[in-house]
Amino acid sequence: MIRVQHESFDPGREQQALVGGRRDIGAVVSFTGLVRDFNERPEVEALTLEHYPGMTESALGDIVEEAEARWPLQGVRLIHRVGRLVPGDPIVLVVVASEHRRAAFEACDFIMDYLKTRAPFWKKEHTATGQYWVSERASDHQDVRRWEES
Numbered sequence: 001m002i003r004v005q006h007e008s009f010d011p012g013r014e015q016q017a018l019v020g021g022r023r024d025i026g027a028v029v030s031f032t033g034l035v036r037d038f039n040e041r042p043e044v045e046a047l048t049l050e051h052y053p054g055m056t057e058s059a060l061g062d063i064v065e066e067a068e069a070r071w072p073l074q075g076v077r078l079i080h081r082v083g084r085l086v087p088g089d090p091i092v093l094v095v096v097a098s099e100h101r102r103a104a105f106e107a108c109d110f111i112m113d114y115l116k117t118r119a120p121f122w123k124k125e126h127t128a129t130g131q132y133w134v135s136e137r138a139s140d141h142q143d144v145r146r147w148e149e150s
Helices: 011-019 057-069 103-117 138-149
Strands: 001-005 027-034 045-051 074-082 083-085 090-098 121-128 130-133
Touching: 001 057, 011 027, 011 090, 027 103, 057 074, 057 103, 083 103, 083 138, 090 103, 103 138
Parallel strands: 001 074
Antiparallel strands: 027 090, 045 083, 045 121, 074 090, 121 130
8 A cells, every 4th residue: 555645644553554453464564754853954944745646656656566576575555745744744654564574674674765766756845044955865875776786
């Protein structure tokens, strides 16, 4: 299940929706990303995320499919928010279920690494001194390279 939405989400409720009533799942790993009050500049007051509807969901679907091809997964939930967010707001959630922990950990990490480099989101940070588009980070692309080597 993949969603791109303006509304906030409850990580616990999303995990329960994924695993509720199932007895075949041995491990659940989740990642919740939050808006920070600093990034390229200190004192970020807000973050605006933009995307291309349809194109974004397709790209996220491709990332999840690639993770499912690499690891034996029993479920994935991926939620990414768009619109205006403030520090402390949840921005992204990845929940991965598998029979074993290693697959769940690795798949969750993989999905986040590829989300940072392949998903068509654009971030604008707002500070007291102005606003600016967030640049790509070389470290995000470096993180992805380890999956290409394995």
